[in-house]
Amino acid sequence: MYKLLLCWRYLRTRWIALASVISVTLGVATMIVVNAVMAGFSNEMQTRIHGILSDLVFESHSLSGFQDPVWHMEEIERAVGDQIDGMTPTVAVPAMLSFQVRGQWVTRQVMFIGIDPATHARVSDFGQYLQHPANREQLSFGLREGGYDTTDSQSPTDQPTRPVLEHAGWPHRRMRVERERLWKEQQAAQADAGPSRSVNQQVDAVLAATTPPQDASPPPPTEPAVAGDAPVATPRQNPFQTARPEQGHVMDPAKEQFTGIVPGIGLASFRTRDGIDQFLTLPGDDVKITFPTAGTPPKAVSDTFTIVDFYESKMSEYDSNFVFVPIDALQRMRGMIDPQTGIPSVNSIQIKLKPGADLAAVRDQLRKFFPADLYAIASWRDKQGPLLSAVDMEMAVLNILLFLIIAVAGFGILAIFFMIVVEKTRDIGILKALGATSTGIAGIFLGYGLFLGLVGAGAGLALGLGITWNINQIRQAVEWCTGARVFDPSIYYFFQIPTIVDPVTISWIIVGAVAIAIGSSVLPAVRAARLHAVEALRHE
Amino acid sequence: MSNASGSPLNPAMLETRQIRKRYRSGSTMLEVLRGVDFRLDPGGFVAVVGQSGSGKSTLLHLMGLLDAPDAGEVWLDGQRIDSLPARERDRLRNTAIGMVFQAYHLLPELTALENVLTPLLIRHGFSDWFRRRRAARREAEELLDRFGLSGRLQHRPRQLSGGEMQRVAIARALITHPRVLLADEPTGNLDEESGAGIIDALSELNREKGLSIVLVTHDADIASQARSIVRLTAGKVETVATNPAGSAA
Numbered sequence: 001m002y003k004l005l006l007c008w009r010y011l012r013t014r015w016i017a018l019a020s021v022i023s024v025t026l027g028v029a030t031m032i033v034v035n036a037v038m039a040g041f042s043n044e045m046q047t048r049i050h051g052i053l054s055d056l057v058f059e060s061h062s063l064s065g066f067q068d069p070v071w072h073m074e075e076i077e078r079a080v081g082d083q084i085d086g087m088t089p090t091v092a093v094p095a096m097l098s099f100q101v102r103g104q105w106v107t108r109q110v111m112f113i114g115i116d117p118a119t120h121a122r123v124s125d126f127g128q129y130l131q132h133p134a135n136r137e138q139l140s141f142g143l144r145e146g147g148y149d150t151t152d153s154q155s156p157t158d159q160p161t162r163p164v165l166e167h168a169g170w171p172h173r174r175m176r177v178e179r180e181r182l183w184k185e186q187q188a189a190q191a192d193a194g195p196s197r198s199v200n201q202q203v204d205a206v207l208a209a210t211t212p213p214q215d216a217s218p219p220p221p222t223e224p225a226v227a228g229d230a231p232v233a234t235p236r237q238n239p240f241q242t243a244r245p246e247q248g249h250v251m252d253p254a255k256e257q258f259t260g261i262v263p264g265i266g267l268a269s270f271r272t273r274d275g276i277d278q279f280l281t282l283p284g285d286d287v288k289i290t291f292p293t294a295g296t297p298p299k300a301v302s303d304t305f306t307i308v309d310f311y312e313s314k315m316s317e318y319d320s321n322f323v324f325v326p327i328d329a330l331q332r333m334r335g336m337i338d339p340q341t342g343i344p345s346v347n348s349i350q351i352k353l354k355p356g357a358d359l360a361a362v363r364d365q366l367r368k369f370f371p372a373d374l375y376a377i378a379s380w381r382d383k384q385g386p387l388l389s390a391v392d393m394e395m396a397v398l399n400i401l402l403f404l405i406i407a408v409a410g411f412g413i414l415a416i417f418f419m420i421v422v423e424k425t426r427d428i429g430i431l432k433a434l435g436a437t438s439t440g441i442a443g444i445f446l447g448y449g450l451f452l453g454l455v456g457a458g459a460g461l462a463l464g465l466g467i468t469w470n471i472n473q474i475r476q477a478v479e480w481c482t483g484a485r486v487f488d489p490s491i492y493y494f495f496q497i498p499t500i501v502d503p504v505t506i507s508w509i510i511v512g513a514v515a516i517a518i519g520s521s522v523l524p525a526v527r528a529a530r531l532h533a534v535e536a537l538r539h540e
Numbered sequence: 541m542s543n544a545s546g547s548p549l550n551p552a553m554l555e556t557r558q559i560r561k562r563y564r565s566g567s568t569m570l571e572v573l574r575g576v577d578f579r580l581d582p583g584g585f586v587a588v589v590g591q592s593g594s595g596k597s598t599l600l601h602l603m604g605l606l607d608a609p610d611a612g613e614v615w616l617d618g619q620r621i622d623s624l625p626a627r628e629r630d631r632l633r634n635t636a637i638g639m640v641f642q643a644y645h646l647l648p649e650l651t652a653l654e655n656v657l658t659p660l661l662i663r664h665g666f667s668d669w670f671r672r673r674r675a676a677r678r679e680a681e682e683l684l685d686r687f688g689l690s691g692r693l694q695h696r697p698r699q700l701s702g703g704e705m706q707r708v709a710i711a712r713a714l715i716t717h718p719r720v721l722l723a724d725e726p727t728g729n730l731d732e733e734s735g736a737g738i739i740d741a742l743s744e745l746n747r748e749k750g751l752s753i754v755l756v757t758h759d760a761d762i763a764s765q766a767r768s769i770v771r772l773t774a775g776k777v778e779t780v781a782t783n784p785a786g787s788a789a
Contacts, residue, residue: 001669002661009649430645433606434659434712435634437627533606537645 002431003440007447010420011455017448020416021456023409024513028460029467031402031509032501036468038395039505040498046388048315051125053380054088054350056363061376064294065091065336065345072349079369083357088119089346091330095291097267097323099281106280108267110323112291114330114346117141123352128154130262131165131283131310141260141326143284143308144169154314162269162277173284173306177254179210258286259329260308266320268310273485283307289323294334294345303333406513410520413452417445417524428528429536438529445525446518453517457510465501472496551618553752554580554603554720559612559622561598572598574775575612580720583750585743587757587766587783594772596756597724603754604639604722605629617719634663638713642725644705646697646712652704653693656680656711663716676715683711687741703734710741720752721745727762739765 010017058076060066069089077084095112098105117139121127130136131148148165167175183206190202269279281287285307292298305325312319327346331337336345353362359379366377381388421428428441467474475486475497487497561573572595580586588596601607603614605621614622621632633639646655654661660676661669669676684690687707697705706726713721723742727735739762745751746767755766763769764783771778 001664001666002658004666005654005661006647006649013649426645427647430647431658431662432630433604433633433639433641433645434662435630435632436662437630440662534601537606537641 002436003444003447006444007451010444010448011451014420017413017416017420017452018455020409020412021452021459021517023412024406024453024456024517025460025463027402027406027409028457028509028513029464030405031399032461032464032506033467033471034398034402035395035505035509036464036499036501037471037497038391038398039500039502042388042391042395043500044498045315045391048313049384049387050380051128052313052315052318053383054123055353055357055359055380056351056366057348057376057378057380057383058351058366058370059348059376059378060346061374063093063292063298063347064296065347066374067338067345068343069346069349075369076349076351076366080362080365083353083362084351085354086119086122086352088116088123088350089327089348090115090120090350091327091334091336091345091347093291093330093334093347095289095323097263097287097289099268099285099287101280108320110263110267110289111321112289112323112325112330114327115324116327120350123350126311129311129313131162131265131312132169135309139262139309141262141308143173143257143260143306146171148283148309152312154312159275161275162279164277164279164282168283170284172282173257174254175210176284179206182206182209253286257306257308258304259306259325261287261289261305262309262311262324263287263307264319264322265310265312266316267323268307281307283309291330291334294336301333403512406516409456410516413449413517414520414523417449417521418527420448421445421524421528424528425531425536425539428531429533429539432531432533433537441531442525442529445521445528449518449521449525450514452521453514456517457513460513461506461510464506468499468501471499550581552579552615553582553584553617554578554754555615556599556603556609557613557615559599559602559609559614561595561602561607561609572775573602573609576772576775576777578603578770578777580752580754582752583746585746585753585755585765585767587755587763587769588772589757589760589763589769590772590778592758595775596758596772599772600722600724600754600756603720604637605633606639634659635716636719638716638718638721640706640709640713640721640723640726642728644697644702644709644729646705646708648697651694651696652684652689652700652708653677653680655697655708656684656715658712659716680711680715683714684708687711701734702730703737706730706734706738707741710738714745714751718751720754723753723755725757726755727757727759735762 058072066072073087073089076087091114093112095110096107097110097112098107100106115126121139127136127139130139131153132144133147133149133153134140134144136153146167146169148168150160150162150164150166152161183202186202186206265277268281269277271277286304287307288302288304290300290302293301311322311324328344331344331346337343338345353359359381363377363379363382370377431441432438478484478486556576556578558575558577559573560571560575562569562571564570572593576595576599578586578588578599588599590596598607602609602622605614609622612622613620616632616636621629624632646652647658650658657676657680660672660680664672681690681693684693684707687710689704689707689711692700692704692708697708700708706729710726721742726738726742730738739755742753742755743765746753753766755762757763766783768780768782770780
């Protein structure tokens with residue numbers, strides 16, 4: 001009982017010992033914050049990656065793909081059917097995307113992915129990443145009559161960060177056609193009247209006549225549209241039967257569109273520092289895409305497409321790389337449909353597993369079923385393995401470093417405890433004279449270490465949770481004070497710093513901190529216990 | 541082992557037999573006690589006198605089990621105690637032996653009342669203490685009241701005078717109902733009046749409660765209050781004198 005009383009009294013009268021615990025507090029708080037933020041980022045990233053990739057990807061090594069996805073899907077069903085929730089075939093080829101910005105051609109290297117709009121949203125979160133609410137319900141590669149989100153549907157804020165999208169869709173397309181018509185008229189008038197006005201003045205005149213109100217950055221005139229493919233193709237077409245039924249038909253760009261595509265938002269926009277997205281091109285604009293045909297050697301073919309929506313997964317790697325197109329259109333253009341049988345080829349089959357299915361086990365089962373020299377079968381974790389393990393590694397290293405901070409705090413406690421033992425030598429002698437055992441004396445200092453550890457870890461817990469829960473307000477305050485951007489949404493594509501407070505991690509941190517506090521009081525405690533009673537009593 | 545050296549009918553309360561103690565001081569060995577036979581009868585009041593360095597404090601420490609003799613035996617109430625295991629010796633210090641020191645040796649963080657209760661806090665564990673704390677507290681208050689400290693219960697040692705601190709220390713020694721009280725120059729740091737008060741209190745305890753007391757002092761006047769006086773010289777008992785003028789009266 002005297003141990004408790006003395007611990008308590010020492011705690012209240014030895015403020016210097018509490019000072020030694022401040023570093024424990026700071027260490028614990030930092031660890032909690034860092035772990036919460038890292039776990040938040042990691043979780044956000046995994047959710048994103050998993051949302052983009054389906055659970056399992058069944059791929060061909062060949063760019064030309066494998067024939068007959070239906071047969072393959074039946075085989076997969078036969079192998080691991082009880083674990084499978086859904087499947088969809090895709091075709092993916094590297095391609096070049098070109099679009100015009102103010103008369104300049106902008107070309108981007110992309111991954112051109114043919115998807116089945118009916119089933120693709122079922123195997124991943126693909127649908128959620130689109131900008132038109134109706135497309136999020138069910139993707140259509142037809143251009144919409146406006147109604148695109150001007151706010152980021154995945155961000156918690158209601159701030160309209162994409163005001164330009166208000167006019168996207170058919171209104172934008174009609175405005176553009178009108179602008180082209182005016183431009184041509186001006187050019188014709190120019191030819192008649194001679195060089196009286198500069199090009200800039202002409203451009204300004206056309207812009208003034210066609211720009212809708214509040215339109216922040218209207219795209220300039222693009223090249224006249226050329227009638228191309230049928231607007232929407234039907235699946236499993238015999239290419240011989242569908243050979244350009246509208247041939248000879250002059251396309252009216254104000255009423256018709258080319259094959260719809262959904263590019264990643266990063267290809268068409270950039271985010272300014274105030275968090276507003278600026279668009280280089282909008283849904284309704286036409287773009288050119290150049291891609292290789294199937295067969296050897298591949299030949300490059302180009303076609304014109306109409307942007308119908310944007311894809312935003314918040315993973316910049318994907319958002320600035322992917323362009324989605326209806327799978328049958330891509331198959332047809334690449335020559336992936338067997339002209340005799342009409343059976344198409346695909347590059348891969350995306351597989352979604354039932355909840356609770358064992359990812360690795362199903363993958364291994366499929367790997368046994370299909371020859372590895374023909375098919376690559378990987379889970380989404382395999383695909384992003386290096387990234388995920390890099391994040392885990394980073395977290396482990398950070399935790400070790402931060403734990404060393406607490407360990408350093410332990411040496412502070414050790415030093416201060418030694419001084420307290422020296423200072424209290426006479427009191428230790430008194431307690432021994434009154435019958436306290438050596439273990440009892442050691443218990444005072446161990447208990448004192450425990451108390452200090454608990455106080456330090458408790459304060460650290462409160463501080464850490466306080467910072468974690470208010471980290472976005474703190475960020476804003478720091479930004480307000482310094483004027484510097486601490487967390488730039490244009491880099492991270494998150495509006496908020498994501499955090500996850502994991503009770504298990506926090507428990508380990510606290511246990512570790514308290515253990516260090518107790519551990520560093522062991523040596524002083526043993527020293528106190530070994531003091532000789534008579535010498536201790538004589539100590540001045 | 542046979543009983544004490546005296547008659548079995550008259551066992552000693554506290555007795556040392558030929559105890560020796562040496563201290564190493566640098567390269568030289570200093571023999572402080574060279575075979576001391578000391579005897580305190582039940583209810584006795586012995587003053588140990590001698591010059592500085594004559595070994596009287598060391599003798600007291602050995603009898604109080606704060607230190608172990610190099611040779612010889614210490615007996616308490618018919619039991620040899622110097623060879624007991626450490627835990628038993630701790631228990632005896634806590635229950636059978638009360639000690640009072642020249643420098644009071646109160647714990648500065650605790651109040652007067654808590655200082656008096658310290659031996660009981662040491663004796664009892666957490667749950668035991670909660671069962672007994674009221675009774676213990678009452679007894680401690682009574683003891684302090686008897687020494688005229690009822691208004692000082694919540695004072696810290698540094699707020700008390702020397703005489704008050706020594707009275708708190710005596711109360712602390714008595715709260716365990718010890719069989720023997722060992723006092724090491726209890727008046728050494730006190731002015732004459734306070735010192736006299738302390739000695740009077742000890743005499744009274746000896747007279748009225750029959751408490752066996754060993755009092756170490758270098759002051760002949762104070763020693764004269766005891767019933768017998770043992771003079772130590774150079775680590776040996778020089779004379780033993782009964783003192784008819786002592787507190788037995």
